Amino acid sequence: MIEFHLDTRSGVAPYLQIVQQVKQALHLGRLEVGDQLPTVREVIAQITINPNTVFKAYRELEREGLVTSRQGQGTFVQRTLASTSLASQAALRQSLLQWLQSAYEAGLDGESVLALLLSTFQETQKEETA
Amino acid sequence: MSTVLETTGLSKRYGRTWALQDCTLALPSGRVAALVGPNGAGKTTLLLLCVGLLDPTAGSVQVFGRSPHQQAAETLPRLSFVAQDHPLYKDFTVSDLLTLGRRLNPRWDDALARARMQHLGIPLTRPTGKLSGGQQAQVALVLALAKRPDLLLLDEPLASLDPLARRDFLRTLMDAQLETGQTVLLSSHIIGDLERVCDYLIILSAAHVQLAGDINEIARTHKRLVGPRQDVAAIARVHTIIETSHTARQTTLLVRTSGPIVDTSWEVQEASLEDIVLAYLTQQAAEATKATERMQAPLPAAQEPQGLEQEIEEVEL
Numbered sequence: 001m002i003e004f005h006l007d008t009r010s011g012v013a014p015y016l017q018i019v020q021q022v023k024q025a026l027h028l029g030r031l032e033v034g035d036q037l038p039t040v041r042e043v044i045a046q047i048t049i050n051p052n053t054v055f056k057a058y059r060e061l062e063r064e065g066l067v068t069s070r071q072g073q074g075t076f077v078q079r080t081l082a083s084t085s086l087a088s089q090a091a092l093r094q095s096l097l098q099w100l101q102s103a104y105e106a107g108l109d110g111e112s113v114l115a116l117l118l119s120t121f122q123e124t125q126k127e128e129t130a
Numbered sequence: 131m132s133t134v135l136e137t138t139g140l141s142k143r144y145g146r147t148w149a150l151q152d153c154t155l156a157l158p159s160g161r162v163a164a165l166v167g168p169n170g171a172g173k174t175t176l177l178l179l180c181v182g183l184l185d186p187t188a189g190s191v192q193v194f195g196r197s198p199h200q201q202a203a204e205t206l207p208r209l210s211f212v213a214q215d216h217p218l219y220k221d222f223t224v225s226d227l228l229t230l231g232r233r234l235n236p237r238w239d240d241a242l243a244r245a246r247m248q249h250l251g252i253p254l255t256r257p258t259g260k261l262s263g264g265q266q267a268q269v270a271l272v273l274a275l276a277k278r279p280d281l282l283l284l285d286e287p288l289a290s291l292d293p294l295a296r297r298d299f300l301r302t303l304m305d306a307q308l309e310t311g312q313t314v315l316l317s318s319h320i321i322g323d324l325e326r327v328c329d330y331l332i333i334l335s336a337a338h339v340q341l342a343g344d345i346n347e348i349a350r351t352h353k354r355l356v357g358p359r360q361d362v363a364a365i366a367r368v369h370t371i372i373e374t375s376h377t378a379r380q381t382t383l384l385v386r387t388s389g390p391i392v393d394t395s396w397e398v399q400e401a402s403l404e405d406i407v408l409a410y411l412t413q414q415a416a417e418a419t420k421a422t423e424r425m426q427a428p429l430p431a432a433q434e435p436q437g438l439e440q441e442i443e444e445v446e447l
Contacts (some may be wrong), residue, residue, distance in 0.1 A: 011400030013349045020336045044304045048297050049326045050162055051308040056346075
């Protein structure tokens with residue numbers, strides 16, 4: 001069973017944080033097809049959150065076809081995001097390690113690496129949405 | 131979606147001081163709304179107007195479409211109000227209070243009240259004055275919930291609680307929310323926990339409503355912009371600037387957007403709810419100081435920043 005957490009300083013809406021955490025678990029294979037998501041009552045017990053926020057998050061996941069809700073039973077994973085990417089992840093991780101190595105050799109420290117990664121990543125996101 | 135609480139130009143004056151001015155709001159049913167603002171902003175006054183304990187000086191307030199002051203018999207059975215510091219009869223046992231609640235309220239849910247008290251581990255035979263602060267807050271909340279209200283008003287319910295008691299209190303409230311879908315309006319000057327539990331936000335400061343709306347919508351339309359130091363006139367023509375700060379090289383803005391940010395010299399970041407609320411309150415405080423300065427121009431500098439806090443302290447009940 002997945003457990004949620006909430007970062008209220010991030011500026012990311014709580015319902016989106018739940019959506020993102022489910023997707024991340026799907027990407028990493030921690031959630032598989034048929035797994036049940038926590039009930040709204042369980043999420044309230046975990047992270048003290050407005051039930052409407054959880055409903056909104058689950059509806060969003062359902063709209064994207066990732067989960068399905070069965071009347072009176074709960075919400076279940078319908079599709080996983082891991083299958084296509086898990087195989088290539090090891091190779092990608094290897095090349096990322098090589099890139100990191102050359103960044104450190106070039107004299108960048110951890111913070112500069114993160115800043116560079118983040119700003120480059122955000123640029124690619126912008127191009128995608130533009 | 132129907133509206134549970136509606137105010138139009140609602141104003142309240144104590145003597146020569148306006149505690150609330152021209153407040154227009156419509157709270158949709160089923161929402162959990164946070165009413166935030168500094169001490170003395172008029173939060174308590176607004177809540178007291180909503181429960182009919184005060185009569186407006188001007189404008190109107192309607193609860194379930196009726197005036198809570200003039201039509202109390204129709205409105206009061208459907209609403210619960212927990213005043214600041216959750217007052218209880220200290221010599222009464224919890225059990226006494228449950229009896230009192232049952233006798234006084236036609237829609238009283240005794241089973242719910244007893245189940246909640248048991249769940250919270252609150253001894254029924256103890257006088258409420260002998261319970262911890264957190265337990266007293268829980269008892270007040272359970273009594274308010276057992277009335278099965280359509281509208282629940284809470285005045286600073288979190289202020290006197292430690293972080294753990296605060297979380298327990300909110301969990302009880304959210305459990306009830308899941309079961310009943312009641313409408314809640316709670317005032318607070320603590321912003322941290324509100325983002326979890328509230329889906330509607332009302333910012334009140336210096337007797338005026340600064341912002342009111344769906345919390346996700348507010349989060350979506352407010353952004354922090356960071357860019358090289360520059361004149362902000364161009365961006366101010368398209369978006370509303372709430373807060374501006376400059377360093378030698380960098381300009382940082384908090385804006386309410388009215389569309390996508392197209393100017394690529396700005397890096398667009400998410401703003402947390404706390405940042406947004408503080409930006410509105412800071413903006414209001416700055417304007418109030420300016421107004422005070424204009425009014426008090428001949429006075430020596432030492433007396434100038436007689437701003438919000440002092441002026442408004444008199445107003446708070």
